[in-house]
Amino acid sequence: MQVTIREVAKAAGVSPSTVSRALAPDGTVSAVTRERVQAAADRLGYQPNRAARGLITGRTGHLGVIVPDLLNPFFADICKGVQARARGLGHAVFVSDAERDEGLELDAIRTMASEVDGIVLCAPHLSSEELRSLDQITQRPIVLLHRKEPGFASVTADMVEGMTDALTHLHALGHRRIAYVGGPRSTWTAQERAAGIEAVADSGKVEIVRVGSVAPHFDGGITGAADVVLASGASAVVAFNDIVAFGLISRFTARGVRVPEEMSVVGCDDIALAGMAAPPLTTVGVPKAHAARAAVDLLFRILGTPSEAGAQPPQRVLPTHLVVRGSTAAIEPR
Amino acid sequence: MQVTIREVAKAAGVSPSTVSRALAPDGTVSAVTRERVQAAADRLGYQPNRAARGLITGRTGHLGVIVPDLLNPFFADICKGVQARARGLGHAVFVSDAERDEGLELDAIRTMASEVDGIVLCAPHLSSEELRSLDQITQRPIVLLHRKEPGFASVTADMVEGMTDALTHLHALGHRRIAYVGGPRSTWTAQERAAGIEAVADSGKVEIVRVGSVAPHFDGGITGAADVVLASGASAVVAFNDIVAFGLISRFTARGVRVPEEMSVVGCDDIALAGMAAPPLTTVGVPKAHAARAAVDLLFRILGTPSEAGAQPPQRVLPTHLVVRGSTAAIEPR
DNA sequence: ATGAAAGCGCTAACAG
DNA sequence: CTGTTAGCGCTTTCAT
Numbered sequence: 248m249q250v251t252i253r254e255v256a257k258a259a260g261v262s263p264s265t266v267s268r269a270l271a272p273d274g275t276v277s278a279v280t281r282e283r284v285q286a287a288a289d290r291l292g293y294q295p296n297r298a299a300r301g302l303i304t305g306r307t308g309h310l311g312v313i314v315p316d317l318l319n320p321f322f323a324d325i326c327k328g329v330q331a332r333a334r335g336l337g338h339a340v341f342v343s344d345a346e347r348d349e350g351l352e353l354d355a356i357r358t359m360a361s362e363v364d365g366i367v368l369c370a371p372h373l374s375s376e377e378l379r380s381l382d383q384i385t386q387r388p389i390v391l392l393h394r395k396e397p398g399f400a401s402v403t404a405d406m407v408e409g410m411t412d413a414l415t416h417l418h419a420l421g422h423r424r425i426a427y428v429g430g431p432r433s434t435w436t437a438q439e440r441a442a443g444i445e446a447v448a449d450s451g452k453v454e455i456v457r458v459g460s461v462a463p464h465f466d467g468g469i470t471g472a473a474d475v476v477l478a479s480g481a482s483a484v485v486a487f488n489d490i491v492a493f494g495l496i497s498r499f500t501a502r503g504v505r506v507p508e509e510m511s512v513v514g515c516d517d518i519a520l521a522g523m524a525a526p527p528l529t530t531v532g533v534p535k536a537h538a539a540r541a542a543v544d545l546l547f548r549i550l551g552t553p554s555e556a557g558a559q560p561p562q563r564v565l566p567t568h569l570v571v572r573g574s575t576a577a578i579e580p581r
Numbered sequence: 582m583q584v585t586i587r588e589v590a591k592a593a594g595v596s597p598s599t600v601s602r603a604l605a606p607d608g609t610v611s612a613v614t615r616e617r618v619q620a621a622a623d624r625l626g627y628q629p630n631r632a633a634r635g636l637i638t639g640r641t642g643h644l645g646v647i648v649p650d651l652l653n654p655f656f657a658d659i660c661k662g663v664q665a666r667a668r669g670l671g672h673a674v675f676v677s678d679a680e681r682d683e684g685l686e687l688d689a690i691r692t693m694a695s696e697v698d699g700i701v702l703c704a705p706h707l708s709s710e711e712l713r714s715l716d717q718i719t720q721r722p723i724v725l726l727h728r729k730e731p732g733f734a735s736v737t738a739d740m741v742e743g744m745t746d747a748l749t750h751l752h753a754l755g756h757r758r759i760a761y762v763g764g765p766r767s768t769w770t771a772q773e774r775a776a777g778i779e780a781v782a783d784s785g786k787v788e789i790v791r792v793g794s795v796a797p798h799f800d801g802g803i804t805g806a807a808d809v810v811l812a813s814g815a816s817a818v819v820a821f822n823d824i825v826a827f828g829l830i831s832r833f834t835a836r837g838v839r840v841p842e843e844m845s846v847v848g849c850d851d852i853a854l855a856g857m858a859a860p861p862l863t864t865v866g867v868p869k870a871h872a873a874r875a876a877v878d879l880l881f882r883i884l885g886t887p888s889e890a891g892a893q894p895p896q897r898v899l900p901t902h903l904v905v906r907g908s909t910a911a912i913e914p915r
Numbered sequence: 916a917t918g919a920a921a922g923c924g925c926t927a928a929c930a931g
Numbered sequence: 932c933t934g935t936t937a938g939c940g941c942t943t944t945c946a947t
Contacts, residue, residue, distance in 0.1 A: 265932085275933090295924085298635050303925060318658060343668075346665075386583075497857060524827070611916060634942070635941090
């Protein structure tokens with residue numbers, strides 16, 4: 248069936264434990280032995296059985312990542328980043344798609360908890376209470392990605408900065424009345440981004456028209472929001488994310504409103520397809536792969552250091568970068 | 582740390598082996614004992630340790646899925662499908678992104694093999710020989726997704742049908758000279774799709790202009806291909822996939838060629854964003870989630886039945902569906 | 916129907 | 932530096 252450590256031991260003429268040590272990064276073995284064991288292992292195609300190892304070390308060598316929806320390229324990107332970094336650190340990763348469902352997010356965490364060393368969690372739908380309660384149950388460290396919560400380690404993007412840049416950019420182009428189409432109100436992300444907008448609105452340089460909240464996918468809800476934007480007299484619109492921005496543009500185009508000549512549109516996330524759209528989308532670039540890698544690194548740092556009870560785990564905030572493309576333009580002089 | 586079977590045993594006043602039997606679906610225990618054990622397990626919040634179980638049963642309860650690039654929504658969709666079905670069947674899934682690299686595809690398979698019950702493999706970059714050699718090594722069942730290979734179970738889409746539909750659609754719109762921009766020549770997928778095109782080309786109803794092969798992402802290579810298409814005198818183009826189609830459209834637009842008025846474009850895959858683009862993309866819809874589910878089901882069927890040596894494992898071919906949107910139109914009368 | 920014992924493949928003491 | 936011993940948590944003979 249599978250080549251075990253005993254067979255390698257026999258082939259190398261040593262004991263199983265010596266093989267174990269020779270293959271461990273910090274095992275105390277002579278260089279000669281290590282080489283001989285390594286050769287035998289390679290020749291036999293030995294793959295250590297992580298389950299057996301985990302049984303004794305308490306480490307599974309597995310990481311988990313939970314996202315609300317893999318169909319959203321934003322999260323696919325995150326999975327890719329987590330996976331790449333984890334591989335670099337010798338860990339395999341379980342991916343769980345929670346289907347934008349609060350219950351499934353909880354389920355996924357509980358199921359995973361006993362099978363991984365730690366979890367990178369993107370769970371915008373979970374309430375703070377649920378999040379907190381869960382920390383008691385799963386004894387595995389969790390790093391929140393794109394969500395900040397007291398008592399949790401996290402990696403987030405500075406959305407106040409991002410939204411400020413977006414609105415400043417539009418202001419510089421002459422726009423004074425700007426619509427904001429928000430995301431699902433119950434999600435942390437939507438609240439965070441809306442807060443970013445409000446922070447700027449308070450400055451009074453531009454007038455913000457708040458247009459409800461839409462589901463972050465391309466559908467009827469967005470169509471309605473687009474019509475509201477059109478009726479509002481705004482000359483530019485910032486969308487909750489790129490997908491929503493695409494939906495708005497599609498509707499504007501259908502209504503004969505040209506982007507960016509008659510309406511500037513700014514998305515958020517900078518998913519890969521943002522640059523491929525017509526017109527290419529100006530958007531608030533949120534770090535994805537980078538944030539994912541940072542989250543994994545944070546997880547490993549926590550795994551490496553015994554957590555002091557009561558201490559606030561590290562929270563890392565990454566910068567955003569406004570990516571100016573073709574969907575924004577100077578307001579037309581009349 | 583974690584509640585083990587011994588603690589449950591003690592709490593229920595029975596032996597560990599009885600707990601094991603009581604909790605197994607087909608364990609031979611008296612109803613009373615089972616109930617008592619169940620109660621104790623629930624009370625203590627017992628979660629069986631899959632690693633320990635797997636060590637003895639040889640089943641891990643894990644599945645693996647390997648894709649060439651999670652950033653391509655096509656594969657993200659597949660991961661989502663695999664994950665959803667696996668969860669329904671009580672399995673967690675490892676995802677591995679091979680970064681469009683043949684070596685990493687092989688690595689991923691080997692690494693995973695010892696940790697999963699089976700693998701859903703999307704590996705367009707692997708050669709047939711590598712694939713075959715690998716089957717000898719990993720004793721775990723593999724289901725090929727969107728690739729067919731003798732000796733392997735597989736789930737694929739009928740690309741001859743898909744390409745036929747695409748070209749028939751364009752023919753009906755009056756197009757007679759149609760370009761085809763192919764994908765990376767070394768990949769199975771590109772060969773398969775090109776073959777689909779050739780099957781129709783042989784019928785002689787339309788003239789096919791074969792335009793090189795491009796990497797399936799939005800970049801300079803596509804720009805060049807778009808220019809070749811423009812110079813070829815074709816009035817329509819079929820692209821290897823939707824991403825390439827987006828790239829072509831972008832270049833056409835930049836060159837002042839209107840889509841679909843002056844150039845019809847057909848993509849392939851029907852990724853979620855195909856319908857959100859401007860214009861919305863006409864594309865050959867390839868089953869993704871459906872194929873992913875079928876692959877998982879096939880994997881479980883194989884796991885459930887002892888494989889007969891030499892027998893050709895099942896190969897399932899799914900239909901495609903042409904999705905007509907706004908990027909194709911009747912040729913303009915002159 | 917239940918308990919005792921023997922490992923699955925591996926690592927971590929403990930000797931030597 | 933290396934071999935021997937003893938399990939990790941669980942299932943599975945084999946007795947009873």
